[in-house]
Amino acid sequence: MMNTDATHRLLLDNLNTAIVLLNDSLRLEYMNPAAEMLLAVSGQRSQGQFISELFTESPEALPALRQAVEEAHPFTKREALLTTLSGQSLTVDYAVTPIINHGTTLLLLEIHPRDRLLRISKEEAQQSQIETTKVLVRGLAHEIKNPLGGIRGAAQLLARELPGEALKDYTNVIIEEADRLRNLVDRMLGSNKLPSLAYTNIHEVLERVASLIEAESQDCTMLVRDYDPSLPDVLIDHEQMIQAVLNIARNALQALAGYTMTEPARITLRTRALRQFTIGHVRHRLAIRLEIIDNGPGILPDLHDTLFYPMVSGRPDGTGLGLAITQNIISQHQGLVEFESQPGRTVFAIVLPLEQGISPS
The missing domain is CATH 1.10.287 (Helix Hairpins)
Structure with a gap:
């Protein structure tokens, strides 16, 4: 039979909840795969690192953790904002439980991401x-x-x-x-035509969009490519996907054209892989995230809730159909479109499943 420690380790490794174990010096003793995925770090390589080398939170977080060690006092924090080493911001709930082990206090952190919910x-x-x-x-x-x-x-x-x-x-x-x-x-x-699906390298789509945007910008906008070359081919309609991405990129180009800036106008095309990502009610083992990022004026807050409606536009001469068409195309591909925007940084993200999804139990 498996010994008790190995059984406990196996259970922790298979939890969907992110688990981080710290020693009394607030240095990493263990993190499970769910925590590695959430924080985008390797538990093995990060062994012994101080907690602030894994992620940062509010200024009062470290004193609260030290107090939990000294007084063996558990606590819970809601909607905390964590910043990972890669610069990603996460909204989480976390519970801290002191554990006395052979006269030494360990801290068990259970981290529940709220961003996904x-x-x-x-x-x-x-x-x-x-x-x-x-x-x-x-x-x-x-x-x-x-x-x-x-x-x-x-x-x-x-x-x-x-x-x-x-x-x-x-x-x-x-x-x-x-x-x-x-x-x-x-x-x-929108088009009533069903997508003509074929396995395609998503970067072929982006390169086509990039060439069109570069021609239209007449060298007035810097185009940055930030691709993940390890991404596998994705099942898409090549022409429809070009149209979907181009609609967003053109919006970014037009926003930059009418904006007085202190830095060069820039559009970034970025691709990344996502694991265990939920779209609607379906969890996908693997998906890709395609981002179109610009450093323009941002989208007016009043438009955030209605931006994908037909005939809604932030420009006086806009038809308001581009994003509605994009959303329809991505929806036909079982994906999603989302955005976040503030002055100086607007990110539109297209997420497409790469593998067969599984319905959550």
Whole structure:
């Protein structure tokens, strides 16, 4: 039979909760794989490191941990903001439990990330908005396209009866405007065509987008590539994915073009792998995160909740269809689009599953 210590280690290694064990000097004794994944560090390599070398929190965190060691006093902290070595910010709840072991006090930290729960809630609300918007747009499109067809047909019949070519200029205007409105409605509805899926290197998509953006920017915007070359091919519609990413990148380029900056305008294309990532109610063993980052003015807070709605735009000359189309494309690929924005840094992230998802039990 397995000895008790080995059994305990096996149990800790297989927990989904991040576990960190510190000695009385607040140096790492052990962390389980869930903690390694959360903090993006290796427990074996970090053995013996001081806690602030693993992550940082608020100024009062270290005194509270030292007090827990001295007084063997457990405590819990809600919605703490951790900053990892890689610079990633995490919102977590954590519980600290002192453990007396042969006269020495160890601290057991149980860390529960809240970012994922908050993101899932936001994603579910966003998905509900998508479905509601689709129903509204389909109904609106039906009410618009039917009379447009009648108007266009009547204009064509009228043009045949007019005595002079000069008068036909007016009927041509009616026909052209009816066609323009029909095309606008079709764009609002999005493509009804199902994605033509094939395994594709995501960096081929990004390089195509990069070449288009570089041509449009006329060397006024720096384009930075930050790729993870180890990413496997992903099952996508190549052309649709180019359109989805290009819509976001063009928005970034247009935002930078009208913004007075003290530093060079910059758009960064970044790819990373994600493990055990939940999209909707499905957990995927492996996914990719594609980020389009710009150092422009940011998105107005008033637009954050409605940014993916059709006809919502932060620019006076914008149609507000680009992001709605992007979201529709990514949704057809079983992925998600999310963003965070503040002046000087806006990040749009597309997450696409790489492996078959499993429903959480």
